[in-house]
Amino acid sequence: MSRRTEYLEAAADRVMIQDMLARYAWEIDHGTPEGFAAVFSEDGIFEVVALKLRVEGSQDIIAFAKDLQRTMPNLHHVMSNFVINISGDRASGRCELNEFMALPDAIYPNVQGWYEDEYVFDGERWRIQHRRNFFAPSAAGAVGPLAEYSAAFMEACAKYQHA
Amino acid sequence: MSRRTEYLEAAADRVMIQDMLARYAWEIDHGTPEGFAAVFSEDGIFEVVALKLRVEGSQDIIAFAKDLQRTMPNLHHVMSNFVINISGDRASGRCELNEFMALPDAIYPNVQGWYEDEYVFDGERWRIQHRRNFFAPSAAGAVGPLAEYSAAFMEACAKYQHA
Amino acid sequence: MSRRTEYLEAAADRVMIQDMLARYAWEIDHGTPEGFAAVFSEDGIFEVVALKLRVEGSQDIIAFAKDLQRTMPNLHHVMSNFVINISGDRASGRCELNEFMALPDAIYPNVQGWYEDEYVFDGERWRIQHRRNFFAPSAAGAVGPLAEYSAAFMEACAKYQHA
Numbered sequence: 211m212s213r214r215t216e217y218l219e220a221a222a223d224r225v226m227i228q229d230m231l232a233r234y235a236w237e238i239d240h241g242t243p244e245g246f247a248a249v250f251s252e253d254g255i256f257e258v259v260a261l262k263l264r265v266e267g268s269q270d271i272i273a274f275a276k277d278l279q280r281t282m283p284n285l286h287h288v289m290s291n292f293v294i295n296i297s298g299d300r301a302s303g304r305c306e307l308n309e310f311m312a313l314p315d316a317i318y319p320n321v322q323g324w325y326e327d328e329y330v331f332d333g334e335r336w337r338i339q340h341r342r343n344f345f346a347p348s349a350a351g352a353v354g355p356l357a358e359y360s361a362a363f364m365e366a367c368a369k370y371q372h373a
Numbered sequence: 374m375s376r377r378t379e380y381l382e383a384a385a386d387r388v389m390i391q392d393m394l395a396r397y398a399w400e401i402d403h404g405t406p407e408g409f410a411a412v413f414s415e416d417g418i419f420e421v422v423a424l425k426l427r428v429e430g431s432q433d434i435i436a437f438a439k440d441l442q443r444t445m446p447n448l449h450h451v452m453s454n455f456v457i458n459i460s461g462d463r464a465s466g467r468c469e470l471n472e473f474m475a476l477p478d479a480i481y482p483n484v485q486g487w488y489e490d491e492y493v494f495d496g497e498r499w500r501i502q503h504r505r506n507f508f509a510p511s512a513a514g515a516v517g518p519l520a521e522y523s524a525a526f527m528e529a530c531a532k533y534q535h536a
Numbered sequence: 537m538s539r540r541t542e543y544l545e546a547a548a549d550r551v552m553i554q555d556m557l558a559r560y561a562w563e564i565d566h567g568t569p570e571g572f573a574a575v576f577s578e579d580g581i582f583e584v585v586a587l588k589l590r591v592e593g594s595q596d597i598i599a600f601a602k603d604l605q606r607t608m609p610n611l612h613h614v615m616s617n618f619v620i621n622i623s624g625d626r627a628s629g630r631c632e633l634n635e636f637m638a639l640p641d642a643i644y645p646n647v648q649g650w651y652e653d654e655y656v657f658d659g660e661r662w663r664i665q666h667r668r669n670f671f672a673p674s675a676a677g678a679v680g681p682l683a684e685y686s687a688a689f690m691e692a693c694a695k696y697q698h699a
Contacts, residue, residue, distance in 0.1 A: 221548035222384035232454040291558040317482035319643035385547035395617040475672040480645035
């Protein structure tokens with residue numbers, strides 16, 4: 211494979227991984243828990259490092275997405291600044307995350323952080339093998355007027371937390 | 374056309390559609406009403422569903438862009454999470470929308486919503502055939518300190534509204 | 537080179553330039569001054585037009601990045617709406633910029649502006665040759681509760697300012 215072809219293919223892989231990550235945001239913000247889980251591989255892992263939260267496998271990812279959509283509605287996950295490294299049918303990547311929550315009185319920036327990911331291509335499409343969510347140091351969890359909206363989510367998280 | 378070629382072409386189409394959507398944001402945020410209308414096809418349609426606003430064809434899109442730029446200056450349209458499906462020289466897509474308004478005292482997130490689109494390739498470039506803007510349930514229109522800034526826009530919208 | 541090949545290559549170049557710009561954000565938000573400077577060409581230039589700030593060459597870009605990271609920690613540079621024009625191994629581009637600062641009490645949108653850029657491909661990867669940062673008219677610099685956090689940055693900027 212020529213160097214030029216490699217360049218085109220690596221660029222195309224980056225596009226398709228970002229398309230998949232966009233589906234991740236759409237499913238959790240406006241879609242279904244099942245659609246959200248389908249963005250991960252069957253044995254996919256989702257972690258929120260600051261909360262010691264770890265969810266593994268489609269069934270648990272579906273349960274977690276239900277809890278998140280129930281306790282934190284009206285979220286927008288704005289992902290930006292995608293850095294992706296391709297290695298055949300595997301890839302690693304990271305992107306910054308800015309979450310916004312639309313409440314009746316205003317729209318609040320409620321999380322500032324980033325994701326560190328592993329992806330896998332299954333012959334048809336890219337999926338998330340492992341996604342880890344990190345919070346910025348001074349924005350770990352909800353702050354100010356958002357704290358009360360996070361209480362139910364934090365409670366729901368307990369069952370996914372590990373020491 | 375081989376499967377690999379299809380993959381490269383569909384990725385390239387996604388890139389060029391996003392490039393065109395970036396021009397959409399630049400024209401409305403910093404450019405001209407005519408430049409904004411040129412991102413749409415001649416018979417393009419722009420709708421804001423929650424406001425029952427519908428604008429059709431280049432002349433009306435130019436008029437609408439003039440009204441928006443006059444009544445709501447200093448907006449930033451941040452589009453993210455692009456999900457695009459290609460079908461030859463047509464495509465459909467959606468992206469999330471977070472708008473920010475720079476006022477003298479602070480920068481406010483003033484809209485949380487999304488777009489649902491139809492695109493068409495005219496042999497040279499992609500254009501918007503139909504764009505529908507949706508607001509998040511709890512952020513339909515301006516809220517809090519932004520309400521007064523929206524009054525003139527809402528008034529200007531009357532001539533584009535349909536029952 | 538066929539028209540179709542040109543289309544694929546120009547799309548791939550846009551992807552790789554955006555990948556490089558993502559590294560720009562990561563380096564300044566979470567990385568190192570040296571990593572930040574490496575996104576620019578050796579004789580690269582960074583300007584903040586409203587502040588008459590101009591930094592040229594790797595050594596000065598490293599010094600500036602150190603000052604920025606020391607005086608304005610916990611920033612997120614959200615770039616969106618990338619419009620890029622390719623011309624062989626050179627390109628020009630622009631993107632909108634929304635900065636967010638995570639403080640202990642809340643996450644603040646602290647800058648609304650845009651970048652205008654020149655890029656160069658060195659045979660291996662794209663780099664920034666010249667980046668100019670512009671602020672939106674009503675958001676030039678820090679406002680409201682952010683002003684005190686900007687004081688140290690503004691002081692550090694003095695040595696990069698030109699009449």
